[in-house]
Amino acid sequence: MLAVLLSDDPTNSSGPMNTALLIIVLVLTMALGAFPIVGTAVVANALAEDLTMSLTLFGAGVAVNTAFGAVFAPISGRLSDRHGGKWSCVLVLLSSGIGLLILACAPSASVLIFGLFVSSYGQGACNPATNKLVAERAAPGHRGKMTGIKQSGVQLGILLGGFTLPALSIWLNWRVAIGLYAVLAILVAALTAVALPDSRDRTQSSFPIDGKSSTLQLPRSVSLIALYALCMGCVVGGVGRYTVLFAENALNMSNVAAGLVAGLPGGIAIGTRIIWAHLAEHRIRPPVALAVQSSLTALVMAMLCIAVAVGSWIMWPVAVISAVGLNAWNAVAMLYVIIGVPQQASGRASGRVVMGFMTGLTVGGFLTGLVADVTGSYGTAWASLLLLSLIATFLAWQSGKARFS
Structure with a gap:
C-alpha cells in the first residue's frame, strides 16, 4: 500500500x-x-x-x-x-x-x-x-x-x-x-x-498572510526554471502536435503505429514522473535532474533529425527516451518549486513556472508547424527544438548555482 x-x-x-x-x-x-x-x-x-x-x-x-x-x-x-x-x-x-x-x-x-x-x-x-x-x-x-x-x-x-x-x-x-x-x-x-480538511488555519498561523507573502521576492532560481519551462514547453508543443504527422508523412508509418509511438511516452510517463520526483527529493538535486531530462530531450530531437535517413525503427527508442525526459520533467520542476521556496510563496512561484510552460506550449506548436510548412520538411523544426533543449539544460545548471550558491 x-x-x-x-x-x-x-x-x-x-x-x-x-x-x-x-x-x-x-x-x-x-x-x-x-x-x-x-x-x-x-x-x-x-x-x-x-x-x-x-x-x-x-x-x-x-x-x-x-x-x-x-x-x-x-x-x-x-x-x-x-x-x-x-x-x-x-x-x-x-x-x-x-x-x-x-x-x-x-x-x-x-x-x-x-x-x-x-x-x-x-x-x-x-x-x-x-x-x-x-x-x-x-x-x-x-x-x-x-x-x-x-x-x-x-x-x-x-x-x-x-x-x-x-x-x-x-x-x-x-x-x-x-x-x-x-x-x-x-x-x-x-x-x-x-x-x-482545510489547512488554511495552520498555514496562516505559521505564515501570516499580511501582504508580505505577495511582495516576498522569489529566488532567482524560480525565474530560471520559468525560462526552462518556456523552452521545454516549446519542445513539448512541437513534438506533441506533430509526431503522428511526421511518422505518417515523412516515415511512411501506418496510422496505428504512429499513434502508438505518440501515445507510448504518456503511458510510461505515469511511472517515470513518480520515480523522477522521488529521486529529485532524495537522491539527485532537482536542477541536476532537470539538466539530465533536458539532455535526454536533446537526444530525442537529434534522433528525430536523423529519422528520415535511418528509418522509422528509430521512433520506438525515441518514444521510450521521451517518457524519461520530455514527458517527465514537469514533475521535477514542480517539486523544485515546492521545496525551493517558502510555503507562503509556493503558489506564486508555481504560477510563474506554469506561465512559462503554457506560453511555450502555445508558441511551440504553432512555430513548429510554420517552420515545417516554410521549409517543406521537419528537419529545421526538429533542429530548432534541439537547440531549445540545450538552452534548457544550461538554464537548469544555472538555476542550481543560483539556488545553492
Missing part, C-alpha cells in the same frame, strides 16, 4: 483515509484541469463535423485554452497563496466542469471556443493549486512521491480520454461523452469542498 505522510499538524490526521482522499483530489484536479483540451482533441473529428469547424478554427480554440492558461497561471498562484490549496483545487475543478459543460452544449464554434476559454483557468491553475496543497499537507521527505503521483494525473486523464471518449461517442454521441466528464469535475469539486 502506498504510504505518503501528511504534515505533522493536530488538525490534519495522517490516517490512510485522509491520505487517500488527498491523493484522489490531487490526481483528479490535475487530470480534469487539463481534460478540456484532451477531450476536444480526442473527439475533434466528430466535433468539427457537427459544428462545421475548419482545422484552423479548431486549432485557434486550442490556442485560446493554452494562451489564457498562461495568463491565468500567475493570477491563480497568488490566489493559491491567499486562499490555500483546497479552495484553489475546487476553483480549478469548477472551471473545468463548467467549461466542459459549455463545450458539450455548444451550438456553434464561437460558443465552443468560449467554453475552452472558461476552462483555461483550470488549465493554468491546476499546477499552482495542487503544488500549494502538497506544500501545505505533505510532510518533508514525502513531497517528491506526492508530486510525482499528482503530476501523473495529466497522463491518466489522457489515457482515460483516449480509451473512453471514442467508445462513448459511438454508443451515445460526443456531447454526452464530454458532458459526463463535466459532471465528474463538478462532483469532484463538491467532494473536495465538503470532505477535504
Whole structure:
C-alpha cells in the first residue's frame, strides 16, 4: 500500500483515509484541469463535423485554452497563496466542469471556443493549486512521491480520454461523452469542498498572510526554471502536435503505429514522473535532474533529425527516451518549486513556472508547424527544438548555482 505522510499538524490526521482522499483530489484536479483540451482533441473529428469547424478554427480554440492558461497561471498562484490549496483545487475543478459543460452544449464554434476559454483557468491553475496543497499537507521527505503521483494525473486523464471518449461517442454521441466528464469535475469539486480538511488555519498561523507573502521576492532560481519551462514547453508543443504527422508523412508509418509511438511516452510517463520526483527529493538535486531530462530531450530531437535517413525503427527508442525526459520533467520542476521556496510563496512561484510552460506550449506548436510548412520538411523544426533543449539544460545548471550558491 502506498504510504505518503501528511504534515505533522493536530488538525490534519495522517490516517490512510485522509491520505487517500488527498491523493484522489490531487490526481483528479490535475487530470480534469487539463481534460478540456484532451477531450476536444480526442473527439475533434466528430466535433468539427457537427459544428462545421475548419482545422484552423479548431486549432485557434486550442490556442485560446493554452494562451489564457498562461495568463491565468500567475493570477491563480497568488490566489493559491491567499486562499490555500483546497479552495484553489475546487476553483480549478469548477472551471473545468463548467467549461466542459459549455463545450458539450455548444451550438456553434464561437460558443465552443468560449467554453475552452472558461476552462483555461483550470488549465493554468491546476499546477499552482495542487503544488500549494502538497506544500501545505505533505510532510518533508514525502513531497517528491506526492508530486510525482499528482503530476501523473495529466497522463491518466489522457489515457482515460483516449480509451473512453471514442467508445462513448459511438454508443451515445460526443456531447454526452464530454458532458459526463463535466459532471465528474463538478462532483469532484463538491467532494473536495465538503470532505477535504482545510489547512488554511495552520498555514496562516505559521505564515501570516499580511501582504508580505505577495511582495516576498522569489529566488532567482524560480525565474530560471520559468525560462526552462518556456523552452521545454516549446519542445513539448512541437513534438506533441506533430509526431503522428511526421511518422505518417515523412516515415511512411501506418496510422496505428504512429499513434502508438505518440501515445507510448504518456503511458510510461505515469511511472517515470513518480520515480523522477522521488529521486529529485532524495537522491539527485532537482536542477541536476532537470539538466539530465533536458539532455535526454536533446537526444530525442537529434534522433528525430536523423529519422528520415535511418528509418522509422528509430521512433520506438525515441518514444521510450521521451517518457524519461520530455514527458517527465514537469514533475521535477514542480517539486523544485515546492521545496525551493517558502510555503507562503509556493503558489506564486508555481504560477510563474506554469506561465512559462503554457506560453511555450502555445508558441511551440504553432512555430513548429510554420517552420515545417516554410521549409517543406521537419528537419529545421526538429533542429530548432534541439537547440531549445540545450538552452534548457544550461538554464537548469544555472538555476542550481543560483539556488545553492
